[in-house]
Amino acid sequence: MSGHQPDPVLDEKRQAMPNYPAMIARTNQMEPVPRRIRAVLNGQTVLDTDRAVYLWEWSNYPQYYIPVSDIGPDVLIDENREQKLSRGTARRHGLRAGDVNRPGSVRVYTEDSLPGMAGLARIDWDAIDAWYEEDERVYVHPRNPYVRVDALRSTRPVRVELDGVALAESASPVLVFETGLPTRYYVNPTEVDLIHLVPTATETECPYKGTTSRYWSVRIGDTVHDDLAWSYDFPTRQLLPIAGLIAFYNEKVDITLGGHPLDRPVTHFFPGSH
Known part of the structure; x- marks a missing residue:
């Protein structure tokens, strides 16, 4: 046992503000x-x-x-x-x-x-x-000195689906933990079913990760879901483990981690999205 005691005040803040750790x-x-x-x-x-x-x-x-x-x-x-x-x-x-x-x-x-x-x-x-x-x-704005971003290799298996269709499955993902955001799961391109991915011209910048190299929309049947996946070929030095890997927006896909389905988070990228 860790001996951790719950903090009702902190828990209340975290429930009211998902980004609470960054808002110090x-x-x-x-x-x-x-x-x-x-x-x-x-x-x-x-x-x-x-x-x-x-x-x-x-x-x-x-x-x-x-x-x-x-x-x-x-x-x-x-x-x-x-x-x-x-x-x-x-x-x-x-x-x-x-x-x-x-x-x-x-x-x-x-x-x-x-x-x-x-x-x-x-x-x-x-x-x-x-x-x-x-x-x-x-890029984008100054880095918050109270925000931490870590890219950690893992052996927890990750599966990504949308509308019941498997998009990716990996036994060796890289997990990116960024203060105030949901964990992102980066997988090797060989572990992604690229038949469902449609390249787009979208490019974004992040003060912690750098500039994206490419974005993809996801096509399931006749439906195209815009810009749900991305990759960094040349991330910042601190995020080198994600170079060339592909991640999906948790807010718009269904992710299973270690056999357990995860809830879709709500973030400023997709407010109110489920």
Whole structure:
């Protein structure tokens, strides 16, 4: 026996919020970023700092706030406009790198802001071509320092079905555990019945896993279920065990693990889906 005692408060939170483990930061919480942060626009490094700050604008993940003095003065264009925002007064700026302009993409906070925000700049994520933590590229948004993602090999057998049709079966899957999300089950392509998979042009990015290499819809009879499976040929270093493997959205297929059927989870990818 583990000696674990149930925590009714924690259990209640977990039932009310499936993503509760990831939601341990408060809105407007600020923390120093211990990593070097760089951003590239039009081939030019427009900021380079080891003094960035995490600020949680909402509880799932933070944004980078950058000391304005660590942004290249030749790329920051003051638009001479102040905005009254929820966190204080910000002066709006644009970015310019060569012949590329990103107007209104930067807000520099003034003394009339939340404590600790004066002199920090909030840059629209999509205004930048590439963000880097140290020398590794970061996709979609900054990684949440309170989120953990592990890819573990397993000998628990996994079977994937849809509408009673077997799509995949593996005795050696790789299980990906990501805080706040259901476990994902990655299997070898040779263990997937590819006759039911239809390649699509969909591509997605994940701050923890990288950029997908391909997506597939699933065809069962005359019905096509869009974009239910995906694969990463070149995942991030931490997720190398999933390279070349295929996973399915648990929310839309039926998965049996170790002989036990799993419930279909509800996530932000498919709200209310069963």
